[in-house]
Each structure stands twice: as C-alpha cells, then as structure tokens.
Amino acid sequence: MLAPQIIDLSEIVRAMNPMLGRLLGEDVDLTVLSPNPVGRVLVDPSQVEQVVMNLAVNARDAMPDGGKLTIETTNVSVDGAFVGKPADVLPGHFVMLAVTDSGVGMTEATRARIFEPFFTTKEQGKGTGLGLATVFGIVQQSGGYVSVYSELSHGTAFKVYLPRTDRVAEASCTDAPATTLNGSETILLVEDEEQVRTVACAILRRHGYNVLETSNGGEAYLVSNDFSAKIDLLLTDVVMPRMSGRRLAEQLAPQRPEMRVLFASGYTDDAIIHHGVLDAGVEFLQQPFTPQALLRKVRDVLDAEAPKERVGVRR
Numbered sequence: 001m002l003a004p005q006i007i008d009l010s011e012i013v014r015a016m017n018p019m020l021g022r023l024l025g026e027d028v029d030l031t032v033l034s035p036n037p038v039g040r041v042l043v044d045p046s047q048v049e050q051v052v053m054n055l056a057v058n059a060r061d062a063m064p065d066g067g068k069l070t071i072e073t074t075n076v077s078v079d080g081a082f083v084g085k086p087a088d089v090l091p092g093h094f095v096m097l098a099v100t101d102s103g104v105g106m107t108e109a110t111r112a113r114i115f116e117p118f119f120t121t122k123e124q125g126k127g128t129g130l131g132l133a134t135v136f137g138i139v140q141q142s143g144g145y146v147s148v149y150s151e152l153s154h155g156t157a158f159k160v161y162l163p164r165t166d167r168v169a170e171a172s173c174t175d176a177p178a179t180t181l182n183g184s185e186t187i188l189l190v191e192d193e194e195q196v197r198t199v200a201c202a203i204l205r206r207h208g209y210n211v212l213e214t215s216n217g218g219e220a221y222l223v224s225n226d227f228s229a230k231i232d233l234l235l236t237d238v239v240m241p242r243m244s245g246r247r248l249a250e251q252l253a254p255q256r257p258e259m260r261v262l263f264a265s266g267y268t269d270d271a272i273i274h275h276g277v278l279d280a281g282v283e284f285l286q287q288p289f290t291p292q293a294l295l296r297k298v299r300d301v302l303d304a305e306a307p308k309e310r311v312g313v314r315r
Helices: 009-024 045-061 131-141 194-206 217-226 245-252 269-274 291-303
Strands: 005-008 028-033 040-043 067-078 092-101 145-151 155-165 186-190 210-214 233-237 260-265 284-286
Touching (some): 009 028, 040 045, 045 067, 045 291, 186 217, 210 217, 217 233, 245 260, 284 291
Parallel strands (some): 186 210, 186 233
Antiparallel strands (some): 067 092, 092 155, 145 155
C-alpha cells in the first residue's frame, strides 16, 4: 500500500546520506550528486527510501573489495528519439535517480533476470533475490520505470525514472515532528550481520532507546537472563545460525511475557509466512530498512495495546 506525497527527490537522498555511509562501510567511497534543483515527484517517501536502500545494498554486495558508489538525481525529458528507452515507456518529463557502482558487473543473461523474485547470483544464505524485485515493484506502482546498464568488471548503473509533477506539495514528508519517533524503552536487538546491527543500534540510541546489542540467539538469551530490569521489545532477525529469531522468542516468552516482539528479515512477510517460518499476524520489519521505517515500526509495536497471545510464537 502506497501513501504518495509530493516530494523533492534530492532532499530524500541527501537526508539518507549519513545512514548510507554507515551501511556501506569504509571500503565504499560514497558520492551524492544533485547539482541543480530537480522537479517534484508524487511518490511514497518511505518506499523511495526503500528503493535507494535496496540499490545501495545491491551495489555494496557487488563490490566485495570496496569501490565507488555514486548516487545522483537530475531532471530528464524522454521523447520518441530517446536512445535506450524501453518500448513500453511513454514520452514525458521525469526525475531520474541514478545509482552507479564500480563493482563486478553483470552478464547479459543475469541482467535479463535481475528483477525476477527470488533470483540471485549470491551463494545460498547470502541473498534473498527480493531486493531488486522490490525496487521494480515500487517504481512500477509509482508510474516510473527502471533501466540497467552493466559491464563485466566495470560496474553497473541503475537508473530510476519517476514522473515529474507540477502540483504544489500539500505537506512535506518531514512535517511530522521527529520527537514522535523517540523513546526511552529498553530494546534487546539481535542481528547477526554486523553492519546492519551497528546502524540499527546507532539509530535507536540516537532517538533515546536503551539498546542491548547482541549478535545471535544464544547471546541474547544470556543477556536477557543477566538483565534484571524490564525489556520492552525484542527486535530480532528471523534467520540466524543455530537459534532462529522465532525460537529465541519462544525461549524468552515464559520469563518475559510482557515483552513485545518485532521480527526483521530480508525476506518479505508474505514469503516467510508462506514458507512456514512465521505465522500470519506477527509484527514484521523488512530489511533493508530506512531510519524512519525502523523508528516508526518500533514505536507502533511499543504503543500498541497489550500483546495478544504471542502470535507466531508457540508456547
């Protein structure tokens, strides 16, 4: 479900710059370019953030030894003579978001399948094959399109074209005061991927939360046993070595029955429910997530009415 607003795409990208730098790591040289004011687009801001995040993470994974990542926005007018225009794209005025990496590149056969759900070239357990499919779906729902250019050993450029609008913004996506997303509760965070864990901890602590940081289910179980005060929320990855997030929640439920649970995963909620990993109705956050998406979901779970019988967790 989209909640479109009239926004400046460059502002969204610039606001994400610090968080993207932490997510990409020191080995990736990130450059954000927006030399001129760009037109406005009618899109869901959180979904656009998801597009940028997914493309950035995809680029990072294509540069295992580090490299350069450039994110830029600009106005583009497409007409009948526009070289490289997909056949089903109508002429018009667009704002283009380009994400270009210096990574390993793709073969033509791979490029032809990258937007297929569950297609991935990564080794088993390293990727879901849903990131680029999500990008394609969001852009298509927003009335835009994606083009891809890639050369083996030279990198890849994803270009997202979103229709420009002349409508005046009725409300900025930053109108809601940031303080509404702050909190002081204690969160037990369980995430085995170090970069994701580091970024999530930084976001939550910056907004007032007390975070107990752990890298696996066993460590989280021990931290919970040793922590005498209340833990308000368990925020855990679903798929982890040795002890899954679901199993951890089951183990902690008897000793902390009032603790809320929020699962996170690179899989979509429909996929993990369909494959029997979680039950329908659980609180779920899809990765990669933006700071706003993380804070909003955490606040929603903490502010909800008293937990029902622990859905998705078998006693």
